[in-house]
């Protein structure tokens with residue numbers, strides 16, 4: 001497939017060139033540089049080991065902000081800024097759960113973000129769907145601990161019980177909630193993540209269980225005896241805390257006001273190191289700019305990297321960035337988010353800009369096909385760039401293969417050792433090629 005219907009006039013030479021022809025040579029240089037670059041993995045190791053996890057409102061998050069800005073400056077990015085953002089401030093505190101009847105056993109658990117504190121001992125009622133919960137109704141749910149134990153299907157499907165299960169049970173008078181973790185079952189691992197309580201519903205203790213403890217609870221329930229659990233949690237939500245987005249640029253040579261923005265979120269959950277979610281995303285985005293700078297490439301438009309704040313439990317960074325732009329949003333050509341882990345990149349999902357933008361993105365994809373990262377498909381984006389996409393900016397999300405992301409996601413196991421250097425470097429290469437070509441093409445994406 002050679003003809004993408006997209007021909008750019010190369011006026012100096014007087015002949016038509018496809019994106020693929022025009023950028024093949026420079027892309028090869030970018031890819032070679034990215035694949036041998038060690039700086040990205042070194043930065044990610046620093047973020048993971050020396051700063052560690054960084055939930056919004058924590059000391060770790062503010063350390064990460066300061067280090068990120070300093071690192072961007074050291075790498076020679078322009079206009080490095082840390083616009084302040086008020087962030088949600090939830091703290092976990094001590095937490096535990098134990099089976100007290102029909103026998104005594106501690107339960108492996110991890111509290112859900114935004115859940116409430118308390119010391120609750122109550123009988124367990126188990127459901128596998130929201131329909132089952134509604135059928136039980138207030139009569140059978142009030143005063144109980146609700147256990148959601150649907151099978152693991154996918155993050156989208158099973159994750160629904162984490163996202164709204166506690167609120168729905170609390171509305172019926174439940175005193176606590178336990179869930180099957182919203183992740184691929186792993187030995188002795190529970191997956192946290194945010195849960196939301198509807199307005200007027202007070203947060204209750206809510207936790208994800210390890211597969212070992214969940215299945216033990218299921219066996220206890222199957223015995224027909226009364227199953228009682230004690231949940232203790234010091235979790236609380238404090239007033240909003242100080243935070244910041246972090247951003248830096250390679251300014252465009254001809255159209256500096258037109259911006260290609262790429263990035264991920266700097267905050268992470270308060271367990272593990274936030275290596276795959278989303279340390280890999282922010283550092284690969286930054287390293288893409290570093291690679292372009294090393295090669296002395298300055299495209300026509302500006303490439304901006306943003307480390308957004310508070311994605312995990314507030315989306316405050318993405319919203320604040322949108323607000324900061326004001327009318328300037330019209331100059332945002334595309335927003336690219338990498339927040340699906342730093343596994344092997346396979347392509348990008350694109351939303352907005354119509355058939356033209358998709359066709360142009362597919363043409364750029366051809367340039368990274370050599371290492372398998374070129375499959376551009378319709379539909380994609382990211383939480384942090386959501387506010388931009390809602391207001392008309394074309395959005396794209398990096399798609400990765402490998403399939404292990406949801407084993408580590410939101411767990412104590414999301415640590416640096418889970419990031420494969422080769423895969424990470426391919427992400428850098430993919431982002432650098434896309435960012436450079438999008439910023440340098442004669443026509444603006446979608447036109």
Ligand SMILES: [Zn+2]
Nearest residue numbers: 265277278339
């Ligand atoms: Zn994430």
